[in-house]
Amino acid sequence: MNPVKIKFGTDGWRAIIAQEYTVDNVMRVAEGTALWLKQQGSSRVVIGYDCRFAGELFTETTARVFGKHGITSLVAPGYITTPMVSLGVVKTGADLGVVITASHNPPSYNGYKLKSRLGGPSVPDDVSAVEALIPDAVPQDLPSYADLVEKGLVEVHDFEQMYLDHVYANFDVPLIRNSGIGIATDAMYGAGQRAMKILLPGAVHLHNEYNPSFYGQAPEPIGRNLTELAETIKNDPKLALGIATDGDADRIGLFDADGEFVDSHHILLLLLMYQYEYKNIKQGEVILTFSVTDKLKQLATMYGLPYEVTKIGFKYIAEIMATRDVIVGGEESGGLAVSGHIPERDGIWIGLMIAEYMAKTGKSLKALIADLYAKVGSFHCDRDDVHVENDRKWALVKQAEENPWKKIGPYTVTDVQHVDGSKFFLDGEDRWFMVRPSGTEPVLRVYAQGADAAEVRKILDAARETMGI
Structure with missing residues (x-):
């Protein structure tokens, strides 16, 4: 059976527990991370998990892979937040943070985030480098978690208290x-x-x-x-x-x-x-x-x-x-x-x-x-996530970039900006709508700003009618 191709999205790797998010696949991701760490000459990683199913199991699994490579894992005695991991990396001088979390995704998901030594998300180039090193084969002959604790390759730190002390100081x-x-x-x-x-x-x-x-x-x-x-x-x-x-x-x-x-x-x-x-x-x-x-x-x-x-x-x-x-x-x-x-x-x-x-x-x-x-000045913002077929989605994105609309409903487009999606300013600067595709789903995101909720709804409806969605 062909192994699952593991891809990191905008904020880590996420997948459904027991479907693609398995112990074996977590081992593979941890192996890629360990190989990257060794290339950097790095040897200490903070690992944390949130309240999702089997977070402790996946944390111990990751630590066992790291331990096989002589990398020390710094873990908390229980669940912690992502910012506690990031702060923990900075406070302990660790080389990387790993968070076992799927953030705001539904409960059937879990995930694996990478945090840099600076205390924030790892930069895209580093994430891509880790992804490229994830092997197809599952690592074998891992040491037990208990052995790693005994050898000092797993250290327990109270990252939550470290975070609370930081809050009290600020x-x-x-x-x-x-x-x-x-x-x-x-x-x-x-x-x-x-x-x-x-x-x-x-x-x-x-x-x-x-x-x-x-x-x-x-x-x-x-x-x-x-x-x-x-x-x-x-x-x-x-x-x-x-x-x-x-x-x-x-x-x-x-x-x-x-x-x-x-x-x-x-x-x-x-x-x-x-x-x-x-x-x-x-x-x-x-x-x-x-x-x-x-x-x-x-x-x-x-x-x-x-x-x-x-x-x-x-x-x-x-x-x-x-x-x-x-x-x-x-x-x-x-x-x-x-x-x-x-x-x-x-x-x-x-x-x-x-x-x-x-x-x-x-x-x-x-x-x-x-x-x-x-x-x-007062303002209101909102967004519609519109389900459209992928072909239609990308056709609308292309039109927004190459042949932008000059008018939507009663509004005249006075300026268009393209950065990550396309933003259309309507009759000045205080009103606008924006179109941006989801990279992973057949969804087109339509954003708007107006003076109040009623005007924003009017803009969103006019934009959708113009686009035929």
Whole structure:
């Protein structure tokens, strides 16, 4: 039987458990990783796993392959978040991080992410190099995990405590706890559950227990997956903030006191405002992916800060953060990062920063957003993921690039930009729609920005009608 060809996607290798994600295939990926590490002269790796099924088994499997090559594995005593692995790599001076996680994918999936020694995603060239070294054959004659522990080739480190100490050193946690701000969290049965309970003991905690099935819900912190959190806030006048984290706690979902979802576009702007105006961080760059609101460029310009637009995918932001001073960087899908931390998405960190912003100003999240609108104008963003046949999808992408539409519905196209997909500006700069294909599914993503939800819906509908989807 031919072995499965293992490919790393935008954020690691992911596959369905017991179908392609098997012990044998994890051994093969670990073997490719070990061969790459030996080429680099590297010998210490942090390995962590989240709350998914058999995370401990796959971690031990990876450590056994590494141990055969004389590579030391640094492991936690239980599940940890992806940012805890990334921070652990930096704090211990390890050469690489491996996270056994499928992040926000459905519970039937698991995965394998690579983290660089700088504390963020490994750069694409390194990931490709590891992928190229994955053998077809399953490694044989591996040492037992117990033997590796005895020989010192497996070390246990409390990476969660290391992370908590880092939080305490960088946030005014007592201020947040004593501010009177009622907070509700939703760990989505993910790896952030323990840390959130420790950091915010007075909060209302939902789905904060170990359950690898996630009750059948993909642990992705988007509005439609967080109805229970929204209702909890709506029904309790004492609650003013909702923080949700995904399966490995590197992404965030946020809610205001009315139980209204606050998207990543708004969070990025708030993070920039807080750091520039209240934390007095006046130097550094703003990095945004192509699908993020242009209001972030507008605010950066108001502050006299340079900005750069990248392709979509946090790895492009992390690559810049590794070598340059970045105040805030982020993508539309909930991956956000700030200065003073590792170049990594971190849902817990971002949630605490918004809570600290509220505590220091004494303002509600809605009031902070009103302050933001006073600077850049009000706006709303949304996206439709439209299922279309692959041939049709690529034909529309080609048309957007080569023969772009001049008008959609009542709107005139005044400018078109092509970076990672195509963005069409409508009657000025504040309204736009964008078209981008999914690389893995027969899906066309259609994004839009307008003054409010009703206008965004109108733009999305007009764009879809023009494209015949």
